[in-house]
Amino acid sequence: xxxxxxxxxxxxxxxxxxxxxxxxxxxxxxxxxxxxxxxxxxxxxxxxxxxxxxxxxxxxxxxxxxxxxxxxxxxxxxxxxxxxxxxxxxxxxxxxxxxxxxxxxxxxxxxxxxxxxxxxxxxxxxxxxxxxxxxxxxxxxxxxxxxxxxxxxxxxxxxxxxxxxxxxxxxxxxxxxxxxxxxxxxxxxxxxxxxxxxxxxxxxxxxxxxxxxxxxxxxxxxxxxxxxxxxxxxxxxxxxxxxxxxxxxxxxxxxxxxxxxxxxxxxxxxxxxxxxxxxxxxxxxxxxxxxxxxxxxxxxxxxxxxxxxxxxxxxxxxxxxxxxx
Ligand code: CP
Numbered sequence: 001x002x003x004x005x006x007x008x009x010x011x012x013x014x015x016x017x018x019x020x021x022x023x024x025x026x027x028x029x030x031x032x033x034x035x036x037x038x039x040x041x042x043x044x045x046x047x048x049x050x051x052x053x054x055x056x057x058x059x060x061x062x063x064x065x066x067x068x069x070x071x072x073x074x075x076x077x078x079x080x081x082x083x084x085x086x087x088x089x090x091x092x093x094x095x096x097x098x099x100x101x102x103x104x105x106x107x108x109x110x111x112x113x114x115x116x117x118x119x120x121x122x123x124x125x126x127x128x129x130x131x132x133x134x135x136x137x138x139x140x141x142x143x144x145x146x147x148x149x150x151x152x153x154x155x156x157x158x159x160x161x162x163x164x165x166x167x168x169x170x171x172x173x174x175x176x177x178x179x180x181x182x183x184x185x186x187x188x189x190x191x192x193x194x195x196x197x198x199x200x201x202x203x204x205x206x207x208x209x210x211x212x213x214x215x216x217x218x219x220x221x222x223x224x225x226x227x228x229x230x231x232x233x234x235x236x237x238x239x240x241x242x243x244x245x246x247x248x249x250x251x252x253x254x255x256x257x258x259x260x261x262x263x264x265x266x267x268x269x270x271x272x273x274x275x276x277x278x279x280x281x282x283x284x285x286x287x288x289x290x291x292x293x294x295x296x297x298x299x300x301x302x303x304x305x306x307x308x309x310x311x312x313x314x315x316x317x318x319x320x321x322x323x324x325x
Contacts, residue, residue, distance in 0.1 A: 011031075011312050011315045011316060012027065012028065012031045012312075013028050013031055013032070013312045013313075013316070014316075015028075015313075015316070016129075016135055016136075016313070016316060016317075017129045017135055017136040017137065017138075017313070018135075018136075018137045018138060018147050018148070018309055018313060019125055019126050019129060019136065019138045019145070019147070020138060020144070020145035020147050020183065020186070021145065021147045021150050021151075021183045021184075021186040021187045021190070022145065022182075022186045024186075024187075024190065025190075026190055026191055026192075029151070029154065029187060029190060029191060031312070032151055032305065032308045032309060032312065033151065033154060033155050033158060033305075033308075035308035035311060035312065036151070036152075036155050036301070036304040036305045036307065036308035037155070037159075037304070039076075039303070039304035039305075039307040039308055039311075040155075040159075040300070040301065040304040042079070042304075042307075043079070043300070043303055043304055043307075048079045049078075049079055049081065050079065050080055050081060051080075051081040052080040052081060052311055052314075053077060053080035053081045053082035053113075053310060053311075053314060053320075054081040054082075054320065055320030056077075056081075056082040056083070056113040056114065056314055056320050057082060057083045057084075057085070057110075057111070057112045057113055057114075058073070058074075058077040058082050058083070058084050058085070058112065058113065058114040058115075058116060058310070059084075059085045059086075059087060059107055059112045059114070059115050059116070060073055060074060060084065060085070060086045060087065060116045060139075061087050061092075061103070061104070061107065061115055061116065061117045061118070062086070062087070062088045062089070062117075062118045062139065063088070063089040063094065063100070063117075063118060063119045063120060064089075064118050064119065064120055064140065066118055066139070066140075067274070067275065068273075068274055068299055068302055069118065069139045069140065069146075069148070069149070069302070070086065070116075070118070070139070072299075072302040072303045072306050073116045073137075073139065073306050073310075074086060075303050076303050076304075076306035076307040076310055077114070077306075077310060079303075079307065080307055080310060080311065082113075082114075082310070085112075087107075093106075100119060100121070100124055100128065101127065101128060101131060104117075104128045104131055104132055105131055105132070107132075108131065108132040108133060108134070111133070111134075112132075112134050113134045113135065113314060113317055113320070114134055114135045114136075114137060114310060114313060114314065115128070115132060115134055115135070115136050115137070116136075116137045116139050117136060117137070117138065117139055117141075118139040118140045118141070119140075119141050119142065120141075120142050120237075120238075121141060121142050122141050122142030122143055122144035122179075123141060123142070123144060124141055124142070125138040125141040126138075126141075134317065135313040135314065135316070135317060137309060137310075137313070140179050141179065142179065142238070143176070143177045143178060143179050143182070143235070143238060144179050144182060145179050145182055145183045145186075146179040146180050146182075146183050146273075147183050148302070148305055148306055148309060149179075149180050149183060149184075149273050149302075150180070150183035150184045150186070150187040150188075151187070151305045151308075151309070152298055152301040152302040152304075152305040152306075153180075153184055153187075153230070153271060153273070153298060153301075154187055154188070154191065155301045155304065155305055156271065156294050156297050156298045156301045157169075157228060157269075157271075157294075159297075159301070160269060160294060160297075161227065161269075164188065164191040164192065164193050165191060165192035165193065166192060166193070166194075167188075167193045167194070167227045167228060168193070168194045168196065168225060168226040168227050168228070169184075169188055169193050169194070169195050169196070169226065169227065169228040169230060170196045170197075170198050170216075170222050170223050170226040170228065170229050170230065170264070171184055171185070171195065171196070171197050171198070171213075171230045171232065172197075172198040172199065172219065172222065172223075172229060172230065172231050172232065172254065172256065172281075173198075173199060173203070173231055173232030173233065173234065173254065173281045174199065174203045174232050174233065174234045174235050174243075174281075175197045175198075175199040175203055175204050175205065175208060175232070176199070176202075176203045176204065176205050176243070177203075177235035177238040177239065178232050178235060180232060180273045181197065181232060182211075184230065185197070185208075185211050185212075185213055186211075189211070189212050189213075194214075195212070195213040195214070196213060196214045196215075196216055196222050196226065197213050197214075197215055197216070197222075198215075198216045198217070198218075198219055198222030198223070198254070199216075199217065199254065200217060200243070200244060200250070200253070200254060201217050202243045202244065203243050203244070204217060219253065219254050219256075219260050220260055220262075220263045221263070223260060223261065223263045223264040223268075224263045224264070225263075225264070225265060226264045226265065226268055227264075227265055227268055227269070228268065228269050228270075228271060229256060229261065229264055229268055229269070229270050229271070230271040230272070230273075231256050231270070231271070231272045231276075231281050231282045232272075232273070232281065233272075233273075233274075233275060233276065233277055233280075233281055234247075234250065234277065234280060234281060247279075247280050250280060250281075251279060251280055251281070251283075254281070255279070255280065255281055255282060255283060256270065256281065256282045256283060256286050257283040257285075257286060258283070258285065258286060261286065267292070268292070269292055269293075269294050270282075270286060270287070270289065270292050270293045270294065270295070271293075271294050271295065271298060272287065272295050272298075273298065274295065274298075274299070276295070
């Protein structure tokens with residue numbers, strides 16, 4: 001169980017933290033997606049504010065860069081009435097040699113209700129969650145998991161196609177270093193989709209096959225008949241040495257363009273968690289294809305999914321007003 005120890009709860013989500021998708025039950029994933037649906041509508045209203053998290057404090061603790069995840073957690077918490085503090089490595093005492101755990105325990109002394117943490121170290125968020133009193137959300141730990149990304153991807157697919165069960169989803173690109181791929185594999189498998197991973201042999205680790213996916217090194221074969229094509233960025237910040245001969249050659253064999261997309265279903269949809277590197281893993285025309293690309297919708301769903309996660313996790317904490325009527 002990578003989510004957290006089970007908690008007594010009547011929310012249908014018996015976890016104190018959200019550390020990963022691995023170990024979540026289908027009903028728990030469905031609960032988060034259903035709740036997120038209601039927040040999609042709220043976010044489209046002129047007045048987006050509610051008081052669900054009034055009195056709560058959320059700290060965004062980011063030791064890696066982020067545009068989508070950090071901003072959407074901040075927006076999500078503020079739209080629900082929480083106070084939000086953002087800390088990034090550049091302006092934290094980590095620069096002076098403080099460890100991640102000491103930083104977390106220092107922040108814990110200020111009684112935050114939720115810590116949202118992104119770190120380059122796989123497993124570090126799990127360790128940190130054992131040292132703090134509030135709920136911890138994994139906003140991406142190394143190449144391990146990025147649970148809210150998989151949830152927002154699932155919501156995007158479900159809204160467009162009405163289901164996850166029975167779909168064929170091809171996750172393509174730098175599988176080796178991708179926490180997005182891992183979380184999506186766990187979620188899609190749990191919800192009954194067929195998952196394929198497509199990558200150059202150097203970026204396709206053998207153990208991935210044990211996660212219950214079909215592995216392909218030929219992109220055209222990997223895309224054959226699939227409903228969804230999910231592209232991933234080359235995570236060069238996690239690479240030591242060269243895993244592909246050149247960006248040009250990578251695009252030629254594994255970059256998504258209309259020619260390779262021909263083997264997928266005629267109405268196959270395109271996804272990318274961002275940030276995108278146009279002309280490396282995806283052709284600009286494909287990325288901007290309004291009829292088939294879900295990339296902007298994924299960003300919108302990110303706010304709603306994070307609202308749902310914060311809602312459920314804070315319901316499992318002691319009341320913000322100490323239980324007073
Ligand atoms: N998809 C994603 O995690 O994007 P950011 O790095 O911008 O948060």
